[in-house]
Amino acid sequence: MPSEERRQHERQKTWRVEVKVASPEAFRASYLRDVSSGGLFVRSARPLPAGTRVVVQFSVANRTATLPGAVVRVEAGAGFGVRFDTLIPEQQAAIAALIAEHQDR
Secondary structure: OOOOOOOOOOOEEOOOOEEEEEOOOOEEEEEEEEEEOOEEEEEOOOOOOOOOEEEEEEEEOOEEEEEEEEEEEEEOOOEEEEEEOOOOHHHHHHHHHHHHHHOOO
């Protein structure tokens, strides 16, 4: 039986988008696999555990976006999914700009 799709937001694949992730235990630099208006997936051979609070930073349109969230999904050896907290309009605009940059690729 196929798994039920529970995503609320459409994902956009990304290419070579560097991301910095800070948690109380670690600071990491890595790359995104995909992004949506509700969260993103960070490539990592050593994923952070589910429930870890994080702050994610990336650059888009010559600006740095800083987004708070939590790790909600872990794929061993592949990375982890982050769901964003409630975002202010400037943060939402940064996500929209990042998605727009990677559409039609």
